[in-house]
Amino acid sequence: MSSALKIGVAGLGTVGVGVIKVLTENAYTISARAGREIRVTAVSARDRSKARGVVLDGLTWYDNAMDLAADDNVDVVVELIGGSDGIAKNLVEAVLASSTHVVTANKALIAHHGLNLARSAEEAGASLAYEAAVAGGIPIIKALREGLAANTIQGVHGILNGTCNYILSSMTDSGRSFDAVLAEATDLGYAELDPSFDVDGIDAAHKLAILASVAFGTEVDFDSVYVEGIRHVSPVDIHFARELGYGIKLLGVAKRRKDGIEQRVHPCMVPVDAPINHVSGVFNGIVVDGDFVDATIYEGRGAGEGPTASAVIADIIDIARNSQVPTFGVATADLKPSRTVPMSDHVGPYYVRLTVIDKPGVFADVAACLKSNNVSMGSVLQHSRDPGEPVAVVLTLHETEERAMVMTLTEIEALELVVEPPVMIRIEEFH
Amino acid sequence: MSSALKIGVAGLGTVGVGVIKVLTENAYTISARAGREIRVTAVSARDRSKARGVVLDGLTWYDNAMDLAADDNVDVVVELIGGSDGIAKNLVEAVLASSTHVVTANKALIAHHGLNLARSAEEAGASLAYEAAVAGGIPIIKALREGLAANTIQGVHGILNGTCNYILSSMTDSGRSFDAVLAEATDLGYAELDPSFDVDGIDAAHKLAILASVAFGTEVDFDSVYVEGIRHVSPVDIHFARELGYGIKLLGVAKRRKDGIEQRVHPCMVPVDAPINHVSGVFNGIVVDGDFVDATIYEGRGAGEGPTASAVIADIIDIARNSQVPTFGVATADLKPSRTVPMSDHVGPYYVRLTVIDKPGVFADVAACLKSNNVSMGSVLQHSRDPGEPVAVVLTLHETEERAMVMTLTEIEALELVVEPPVMIRIEEFH
Numbered sequence: 001m002s003s004a005l006k007i008g009v010a011g012l013g014t015v016g017v018g019v020i021k022v023l024t025e026n027a028y029t030i031s032a033r034a035g036r037e038i039r040v041t042a043v044s045a046r047d048r049s050k051a052r053g054v055v056l057d058g059l060t061w062y063d064n065a066m067d068l069a070a071d072d073n074v075d076v077v078v079e080l081i082g083g084s085d086g087i088a089k090n091l092v093e094a095v096l097a098s099s100t101h102v103v104t105a106n107k108a109l110i111a112h113h114g115l116n117l118a119r120s121a122e123e124a125g126a127s128l129a130y131e132a133a134v135a136g137g138i139p140i141i142k143a144l145r146e147g148l149a150a151n152t153i154q155g156v157h158g159i160l161n162g163t164c165n166y167i168l169s170s171m172t173d174s175g176r177s178f179d180a181v182l183a184e185a186t187d188l189g190y191a192e193l194d195p196s197f198d199v200d201g202i203d204a205a206h207k208l209a210i211l212a213s214v215a216f217g218t219e220v221d222f223d224s225v226y227v228e229g230i231r232h233v234s235p236v237d238i239h240f241a242r243e244l245g246y247g248i249k250l251l252g253v254a255k256r257r258k259d260g261i262e263q264r265v266h267p268c269m270v271p272v273d274a275p276i277n278h279v280s281g282v283f284n285g286i287v288v289d290g291d292f293v294d295a296t297i298y299e300g301r302g303a304g305e306g307p308t309a310s311a312v313i314a315d316i317i318d319i320a321r322n323s324q325v326p327t328f329g330v331a332t333a334d335l336k337p338s339r340t341v342p343m344s345d346h347v348g349p350y351y352v353r354l355t356v357i358d359k360p361g362v363f364a365d366v367a368a369c370l371k372s373n374n375v376s377m378g379s380v381l382q383h384s385r386d387p388g389e390p391v392a393v394v395l396t397l398h399e400t401e402e403r404a405m406v407m408t409l410t411e412i413e414a415l416e417l418v419v420e421p422p423v424m425i426r427i428e429e430f431h
Numbered sequence: 432m433s434s435a436l437k438i439g440v441a442g443l444g445t446v447g448v449g450v451i452k453v454l455t456e457n458a459y460t461i462s463a464r465a466g467r468e469i470r471v472t473a474v475s476a477r478d479r480s481k482a483r484g485v486v487l488d489g490l491t492w493y494d495n496a497m498d499l500a501a502d503d504n505v506d507v508v509v510e511l512i513g514g515s516d517g518i519a520k521n522l523v524e525a526v527l528a529s530s531t532h533v534v535t536a537n538k539a540l541i542a543h544h545g546l547n548l549a550r551s552a553e554e555a556g557a558s559l560a561y562e563a564a565v566a567g568g569i570p571i572i573k574a575l576r577e578g579l580a581a582n583t584i585q586g587v588h589g590i591l592n593g594t595c596n597y598i599l600s601s602m603t604d605s606g607r608s609f610d611a612v613l614a615e616a617t618d619l620g621y622a623e624l625d626p627s628f629d630v631d632g633i634d635a636a637h638k639l640a641i642l643a644s645v646a647f648g649t650e651v652d653f654d655s656v657y658v659e660g661i662r663h664v665s666p667v668d669i670h671f672a673r674e675l676g677y678g679i680k681l682l683g684v685a686k687r688r689k690d691g692i693e694q695r696v697h698p699c700m701v702p703v704d705a706p707i708n709h710v711s712g713v714f715n716g717i718v719v720d721g722d723f724v725d726a727t728i729y730e731g732r733g734a735g736e737g738p739t740a741s742a743v744i745a746d747i748i749d750i751a752r753n754s755q756v757p758t759f760g761v762a763t764a765d766l767k768p769s770r771t772v773p774m775s776d777h778v779g780p781y782y783v784r785l786t787v788i789d790k791p792g793v794f795a796d797v798a799a800c801l802k803s804n805n806v807s808m809g810s811v812l813q814h815s816r817d818p819g820e821p822v823a824v825v826l827t828l829h830e831t832e833e834r835a836m837v838m839t840l841t842e843i844e845a846l847e848l849v850v851e852p853p854v855m856i857r858i859e860e861f862h
Binding site: 018022023025026029030032033034035131137138139142143145146147148149150151152217275278290291292293294295296297298299300301306307309310311312313314317318321322323324325326329330331334 | 449453454456457460461463464465466562568569570573574576577578579580581582583648706709721722723724725726727728729730731732737738740741742743744745748749752753754755756757760761762765
């Protein structure tokens, strides 16, 4: 057996502690699989005195994480500080510059700076591994970069944020509002005190940008991801969706098109019997469409101490075995520039809910807006009729270009008898 | 870019042709991911004149597959002949003996001779790769050996045979009999003319033995797998299962216990809302329980030209990248002897259907049999009552040792008013 692989851990929050715990508890199995011992030799965190439930005796302690980059007794630095810039970025750059391997769970860092960091890793002959950055314990990066490597990937879509999926699942089960369920999720620790990164879709967008790059062999391009969160999803829309045979999920969708790739995160109506609709609570789920393998589906916990540590250590074991795969699946020189199709070019079916005064003529006015934009209607739902009062009218629209849909909704909103801004949710008819 | 990796393909059936097709169509992407060109240089099959829809010009043709082992212009032999012994085994042994890598889709070969072949591969410093042998296009071997390598695996269960899953799904949807659906499956090409390998559970057992070895780090031990097929599953049991909140699936289950491992393939009742119950038709699905990652789930096509070729080529790309993982995840010297718990020691809930003459006293007799074996009843279902006529009585039984269950059923079968052998189906309460 070769000499031990020496690990430096930057950041001793939940995941950092988890990594040390798993490496200790499963030491025998892990070293058998890695072909050598994996030993944490150094750690860095802000507060040395904090009780963490793991033994740190004998490890080199650095108050400043940057010192890990200069430690000759470290073969791999695990970056668990977080954030797309600042110390996390400086550390990873310095570590790669010293030809030391990096394992990170930092989705923001990879989504924003992945291409440059991948170039640095390549020049240094070091690994830049980030399985833990996407979908926690699900080995999806490995599946895409290696397991499905024979395929031209046509698309990837999935539930990439457990907080949003918990909230939407809970709203669906209980009929409660977004605000009520968010408050509960915060109490349960499923949502951060500032939940905007999650519920506004940013976190899912980071992960989607990374998945798209690996899937399509394109330069990671977070800035082009269309992002819409779940704050505007209401119980009434969940109710109507169910009536139409759909569930509502926050999805990240990346699709290959002739004119580029679509990258978008937004609430979607998906058929109730689609596999992705069965992924509930804090679980993540990802569907990959390959040209020869067809659809393969991956589900598991997207966050938490154990699952994230599991992914971090899988990356470490790969390094221990000298198994090195290019950061985004191919050499950076082979990555194609990302050509993201603008959201206005998206084509798909739509759900629209209008609040109208139920007077004669209102429907003719709405129909005229649809017609003038060449938008074709699939179905209409209208339940109670209380003449003269506001009433919900639900439309589904056949495949339409987003551009035409937006214009239609602007025109509809301007109608006198339409009393609230229309609600629009995209439909994905996954087979 | 390094020099091309040269491939010899033994067997030009569906999968062999698929491998050549995918390597041709996705040549650019595959070589970018592999870091070098992958080029088929030699092939072997029985009938040279057969039209196969792929161009074989310029390739060395061998009538005898064994000649591939001696071809210096081949770096990797892809064995697609099939069968646990005979030419497939001889070829793989000869190839490994010449320190050439092997990629195979042959589950029978690995299930029966995996340990010895792994030792040969290890001595030769060659890869023996078999992703395509288990669950077709789903990269489950990679997930277990690498993606989840930080975990002690507690259990693996799954739908490992698409033919059986198609038959059971179709019986569930249509209410038709096993024989009727099998005939249809044969017409559609989903079942072989001799379907026994599939419907009697052997194929699933091959795959389960391989999964268990990789999951638990034990010597592959096909002979100890308990195997029961689906021929005795009837529409009436599917109907009662549904009434009790279960679906019926042919599962392979491998579980770690204190006293060894369980390895069993048999029809199971699973909760209708369990993820595995949503895997329908010819799809495969596998659930892996790791101590830190918790449950992760994998679904996809388990067979067919494209999916199987996808898995074969993923293995080839790993070899092209010099990424070498021990055959069963750890060095053969580290594999533990398999201690398979006998089926009589299995503990779980059970479904039992009795056909009894509905006369006073019959139920007291049945209850006495349960009591004398200390078997505790969960529920009873009995629909129509036509005194003096045979009627179905369905029992569910709480956690019971299989040994006690078998004795109970023997006693029940001997009762005068019980007119048919009892039907027993095991229940798995997957969370």
